[in-house]
Amino acid sequence: MEPLVAKPSSPGNVVPARELAGTPIYQSYIGSSANPGYQDFAIAAEIVKNRNIANGVSFDINPTSRQMLTNLVKEMHIASLLQSGARLHQAGCNGCIGMGQAPASGRNSLRTTPRNFPGRSGTKEDSVFLSSPETAAVSALTGEITDPRTMDFPYPKVSDPSAPNVDDRLLEKPLPPEEAQKQELVKGPNIASIPEMDALPDTLDIPVLLKVGDNISTDEILAGGARVLPYRSNLPEISKFTYEDVDPTYVDRANVTKEKSGHAIVGGFNYGQGSSREHAALAPRYLGLRAVLVKDFARIHWQNLVNFGVLPLKFTNEEDYDKLENEEVLHFADLRNQVKNNDIIKLTSGSGDEITTEHNLSDRQREIIVSGGLINWTKARQHV
Numbered sequence: 001m002e003p004l005v006a007k008p009s010s011p012g013n014v015v016p017a018r019e020l021a022g023t024p025i026y027q028s029y030i031g032s033s034a035n036p037g038y039q040d041f042a043i044a045a046e047i048v049k050n051r052n053i054a055n056g057v058s059f060d061i062n063p064t065s066r067q068m069l070t071n072l073v074k075e076m077h078i079a080s081l082l083q084s085g086a087r088l089h090q091a092g093c094n095g096c097i098g099m100g101q102a103p104a105s106g107r108n109s110l111r112t113t114p115r116n117f118p119g120r121s122g123t124k125e126d127s128v129f130l131s132s133p134e135t136a137a138v139s140a141l142t143g144e145i146t147d148p149r150t151m152d153f154p155y156p157k158v159s160d161p162s163a164p165n166v167d168d169r170l171l172e173k174p175l176p177p178e179e180a181q182k183q184e185l186v187k188g189p190n191i192a193s194i195p196e197m198d199a200l201p202d203t204l205d206i207p208v209l210l211k212v213g214d215n216i217s218t219d220e221i222l223a224g225g226a227r228v229l230p231y232r233s234n235l236p237e238i239s240k241f242t243y244e245d246v247d248p249t250y251v252d253r254a255n256v257t258k259e260k261s262g263h264a265i266v267g268g269f270n271y272g273q274g275s276s277r278e279h280a281a282l283a284p285r286y287l288g289l290r291a292v293l294v295k296d297f298a299r300i301h302w303q304n305l306v307n308f309g310v311l312p313l314k315f316t317n318e319e320d321y322d323k324l325e326n327e328e329v330l331h332f333a334d335l336r337n338q339v340k341n342n343d344i345i346k347l348t349s350g351s352g353d354e355i356t357t358e359h360n361l362s363d364r365q366r367e368i369i370v371s372g373g374l375i376n377w378t379k380a381r382q383h384v
Contacts, residue, residue, distance in 0.1 A: 003147055005110075006130035009118045010215075017135050020145040026107035028053075028140035030133050031062035032096035034114055038071060039158055044137040045077035046156035047148075048084035054143030059086040060101050062094045070165045084140075096120075097224035097275070103128070110145060112136050115274055117219045119245070122226060191233040197285065197309050199372040200339065204332040206264045206290055209253050211326050212246060214268035218280035218301060220246055221272070232279065239283040251287065258288035266324050267294035272301025281305045285373075291330070293357060295321055306365050309373030313345055313357035320355050330355075336370050 003017040030036070030044050041063070053059045061081050063069040069091055072078045082088060094100050096113040102122030103109035109121060109128045116128035131139070134148040134155075148155075174180065187193075222228070222242050231238035243250040257263050265284070271294040272280065281304035291311040295318050305312045315321055324330075328350040332338075338345050345357045361369065371377040 003132055003135050003149070005135065005145060006116060008127050008129065009116055011115055011130060017131065017145060017147045020129070021147055021150075023108060023129075023145040025057060025110045025129075025139055025144060027058045027060060027101075027103045027109040027111075028136045029060040029062065029101060029109060029111040029113065030136050031064060032113045033062075033064060033091070033093045034096065036064045036068075036112065036133075038068065038160065038164075040112065040133040041068070041072055041081075042075065042077050042158040043156060044133045045072070045080040046158055047134065047137040048086070048141060049080040049156075051084055051141055053085040053140045057085075057140055057143050058101075059084065059140040060089060061086050062089050062096070062101070063091040065091050067165060067167065070167065071161050074163075074165060075161055086140075097122075097229070099224070099226055099229060102126075102225075108145075110136050110139050115217075115219075117217045117274055120219045120224060120275075122224075190231065190237075192235055192237075194235055194282070194375070195286065197372045197376060199376065200290075200309065200311070200336055200370050202334065202336045204262070204290055204330070204335060206261050206330055206332075207257060208266050208324055208326055208328050208330065209257065209263040210243060210247055210250055211266040211324065212268065212271075214295075215270045215273055216246075216267055217274035218272055218277060219274055221280040222277075222283050224275070224277075235282065235286050238279060239286045242283045242287060254284075254287035254289070262288040262290040264291045264293060264330055265289060266321065267292065268321065269294075269296045270298055271296065272298040272305075274298070276300040276304070278304050278307070281308050281310060285310050291332070293321075293324070293330075293355075306361065306368055307374040309369060309371070309376070311339070311345075311359065311369055313359055316344070316356045316358055320353075323351070323353050323355070324349060339366055339369055 004014050005017045005020050007013045007015060031041065103126055105123055105125045109126065110131055111128055112131060112133050116130050119126060121128050138148045138151050139146045228238060228241045240251055254263060280301060285308040289310050291313060292305060293313045293315065295315055297312055302312050331348040343358055345359055347355050349355055368374050368377045371380060
């Protein structure tokens with residue numbers, strides 16, 4: 001086995017760590033709210049124990065959860081990290097999605113987070129590499145990307161906690177249903193309810209407002225970071241950032257068609273890759289998105305589109321992607337029946353070409369799409 005590093009700016013841009021040896025780093029970042037386990041932090045702590053990080057390096061530790069932090073404290077691993085010069089941050093998403101710990105512009109950040117799409121760190125001109133905790137820890141000591149096998153000390157041994165902490169004392173039991181229904185939801189000025197979404201019309205005549213290429217990430221659809229995420233509970237506000245780096249005119253154009261007809265988006269392969277957050281589907285739906293036609297979807301984003309009533313369609317003939325252009329109007333007829341009873345959805349382009357697509361929806365997902373989304377579908381079932 002050989003340590004690997006993903007270069008900027010894609011998790012798939014992977015090379016052996018030895019090929020990047022000597023690349024200077026400004027930041028070494030371990031942890032996030034996604035994926036890291038006890039061993040990831042403990043091994044890093046043992047590597048830097050009784051050692052000091054290199055001058056000029058920010059060694060950032062982001063515990064996965066309060067429970068994880070408690071276990072690391074009990075086993076003295078936090079002490080080892082802090083004495084080395086590490087900076088300990090609150091448990092949560094944090095720097096993984098650009099909510100703090102943003103690296104300096106033009107400087108290299110080495111991280112154990114899941115993704116390194118452009119600007120995701122919170123710095124627009126970022127240069128983020130991804131690695132294992134071992135590589136991140138030894139690189140913090142040397143100040144440059146380092147293959148951990150080249151260090152002059154043995155690989156540390158780490159054992160699981162002898163008595164792992166599982167503390168549920170801060171969890172409250174749910175109220176009885178009759179009492180829960182009487183509780184008032186307190187909402188501040190920056191919290192807005194999700195507006196009602198209409199059911200799928202039987203006929204759609206919708207313009208293509210955006211045509212994108214392959215590997216569009218959810219960060220490109222709707223960015224994270226401290227500038228955007230404070231509006232995560234305010235859909236009208238957060239939607240204003242939709243596709244801003246891909247096409248700054250998208251939001252204004254979507255608002256024009258929102259009440260008239262809605263719109264469509266056309267994409268290539270792996271549409272919606274990356275973070276699974278729902279805002280990347282919900283915000284475009286709020287702006288009037290009714291259908292997405294692509295060569296291939298990233299799985300979780302595909303499901304999120306379904307949940308918010310956006311029809312996810314794949315070209316049966318990938319060459320049809322080249323036939324569709326921005327502002328071209330797509331005509332769908334007998335749509336509700338097509339979704340309910342067929343795997344194939346046919347439509348007509350503005351130039352008169354018949355386009356054949358498929359949706360791969362389950363029976364339940366067909367019902368959700370026709371209802372206009374999961375919220376509508378759930379409400380309807382409550383009255384059955």
